[in-house]
Amino acid sequence: MGVPSSWQPNSAGGDKLGSRPSVQAPDLQNVKVRDAKQRLAEQGRVFDTIGAGDMVKRQYPRPGEPMAIRQRIYLLTDEPDKLPLPDFKDKSLRDVMEITSLLGWEVRVEGEGYVTEQKESKENGMRIVHVKLEPRHSG
Secondary structure, three states: OOOOOOOOOOOOOOOOOOOOOEEEOOOOOOOEHHHHHHHHHHOOOOEEEEOOOOEOOEEEOOOOOEEEOOOOEEEEOOOHHHOOOOOOOOOEHHHHHHHHHHHOOEEEEEEOOEEEEEEEEEEOOEEEEEEEEEOOOOO
């Protein structure tokens, strides 16, 4: 009809109208932590390590999954049942959801914003993280 399409493939991986550029998550599972950290640092990737082990057992996002270019990668180095509850204070709900997804824990949320309080419980053997969120106040 004489109207040019606004859809254009994106060389950075996004191919939908309005999509953000994305890349595939690298496969760092079963890699020594120091090697995984070095690879991520060389690529300019943001990452956090959860646990104190010397091998990456799991990661989020999973290998090959699409991820935003500046999205944080979480490396799990211990079994989730051996880990203490991480300090989620001042983290966003997205951060909490990504970490607990990696750990296989359930989350119960109250409010919106950033974590101000947290506690842990168990139901039927499942670890549950309860977080209270509040907006940040600039001051």
